[in-house]
Amino acid sequence: MNRTKIKRRVGKYEVGRTIGEGTFAKVKFARNSETGDSVAIKILDKDKVLKHKMAEQIKREIATMKLIRHPHVVQLYEVMGSKTKIFIVLEFVTGGELFDKIVNHGRMHEEEARKYFQQLIHTVDYCHSRGVYHRDLKPENLLLDASGDLKVSDFGLSALSQQVRDDGLLHTTCGTPNYVAPEVLNDRGYDGATADLWSCGVILFVLLAGYLPFDDSNLMNLYNKISAAEFTCPPWISFGAMKLITRILDPNPTTRITVAEILEDEWFKKDYKPPVFDEIEDANLDDVEAVFKDSEEYHVTERREEKPTSMNAFELISMSQGLNLGNLFDEQGFKRETRFTSKCPANEIISKIEEAAKPLGFDVSKKNYKMRLQNLKAGRKGNLNVATEVFQVAPSLHMVEVRKAKGDTLEFHKFYKNLSTCLDKVVWKTEQDMEEKK
Template sequence: MSSSRSGGGGGGGSGSKTRVGRYELGRTLGEGNFAKVKFARNVETKENVAIKILDKENVLKHKMIGQIKREISTMKLIRHPNVVRMYEVMASKTKIYIVLQFVTGGELFDKIASKGRLKEDEARKYFQQLICAVDYCHSRGVYHRDLKPENLLMDANGILKVSDFGLSALPQQVREDGLLHTTCGTPNYVAPEVINNKGYDGAKADLWSCGVILFVLMAGYLPFEEANLMALYKKIFKADFTCPPWFSSSAKKLIKRILDPNPSTRITIAELIENEWFKKGYKPPAFEQANVSLDDVNSIFNESVDSRNLVVERREEGFIGPMAPVTMNAFELISTSQGLNLSSLFEKQMLSLSFTTMNSRDFLFIWKIGAC
């Protein structure tokens, strides 16, 4: 696996340029076995975007069609100010192009790693945006299932953006009992009922993860942390944690209601939004809810020239303007556009809040084999 690092070279100058549809491709930011990420610009609007390019042959060979379709469907369904936006998906005869919002503020994880912890008011501001986004996702029948600070990005204005829907579940994955049954997520943030492997409510499990995130934002460390995985699970099952003394009493009470190991008595998002601690300074974002069609998701694998999403990658000679901020490195750009779960395709060395010796981004816990 290799990657390029952004800097003074490779982003502009004279020479050939590559166009895909309305997008002019810049340099490659990262490469994996199945995909690469490129910085790009919409030549019509001049807007900067990130484009993930997947090789169709590899997708078919590794039987990833179902997963890719589900992830694209998820991203199309979600149109919210606090969620990374997927603008469109295109395909050529050999490739799939996923055009994503370009977010420049980095990860919330990095903010915690550098500061140690956030003040309560600042933590509340991010938590409010997180809950607003998660509540909207649930209203669209989408459950994230891998919420953690590493999957929360910030734009240039400090607005939180939820990313990485690679483990998300759609309504059709809910069984007859009304529950999800694939156990997945990151150990530190996973709800006890998910580990229990007897079925779980996706909304309640997501809210538990949000509670862990709130604790981490305010404490600077994890509520559940053990070197041994089974010891960790025992703590999670019993919700065995202690809030540090600098938490306000109202924050402590709320976190304990969210991190209730019994999902039937755990606070709901509707109840949470009415909580006095949560409501302080809360201003839900105003946005339009557009009707979204998923009809074109299948067309990205359609070889027909009649497909409106079929594009041709072509090279043109001429000047290429500056294509990316020179202050960001390749992996920062990759992290800002994680609309799909391509974590297995890229590596990023970073400080880890995880209790394990493995990188918390790369350590994906799947209790049983099966597509999430």
């Protein structure tokens, strides 16, 4: 590997690896060089935003998000602009996705599921009361902090993938269809608040059942099941929880249960302790205005510094799970991205991944030591996209990052299990690993 790795700085932030991707945005890990704090930076392309006539909407949503300080919402710290980009600086949440718990340990006990559902409903209610709707609640947007509490991401920033038409209603059919309300799918416009509640109902079902209420590999069949609210609760879900889920997953938005009614529900109220926190009265919104001004004085400086391709020890430690790099099959901390190390040459690793991915139904595109694998099976949970990159750690040791770029998290876990079986011979195993396999 003779390529160089570019070190990028945006204002006071050192920008690192990509941790997420969306239609309009990329999310990168970054570090505040003044305080040493970790943040996530959502990077938007200004031209795309202006082309889709979204500038005013994004400005409004970012301004609103700066006014929201809720313990279960990922905090928006500041927003910056360069000539071509918009940078939204967000709180970096370390505990992974809520749904990783289900992937690793199966469905949740009712007490645990209820705790997360209570946190979710309090958050949704608080944001709705301030005119902020999520419109795209799904597993990827439900994170956990270091204490294991819920942090909802992208609240109010979903305008980046949605549109409001002249009738004042929202119109979208993008995102993961399994979590989307029937009125959203029929594209006659919908109310953001009732649509958010439907998604909360699907999330509660998944926490308690360990699988989706509406699922079909055929997209039309899936739409029909959602429109008719055709689902069955498994026998282990209690009657109280089942009754609540049924009232939330009402295909008619006008008769669907409201947040006020959920707060009075007997199953929901058990052990409910709403969070106590200080609301902010005022926030500085100067940076929101400055982002869209063309004058150079408002632009943040972007600098690129070339660095050798090999990863330094600090980066390696920060990316690894307790430094046990060789363990491909470790399910602890199994997130929307995972890594393994290999002593094979980089080109051989790329070829092996390609060989393994094609029979699984993936189209492969390659550039340098990066690959993009796209599931050709149309419509299934929004086409799974997987990004991989090979890094050089030492002259004869490479680290491979496998990351979900698009699609459903549970689907990514399934794909990765299949891939890991095919790559068994590529992965570097220590003597200890060999002993454990005997």
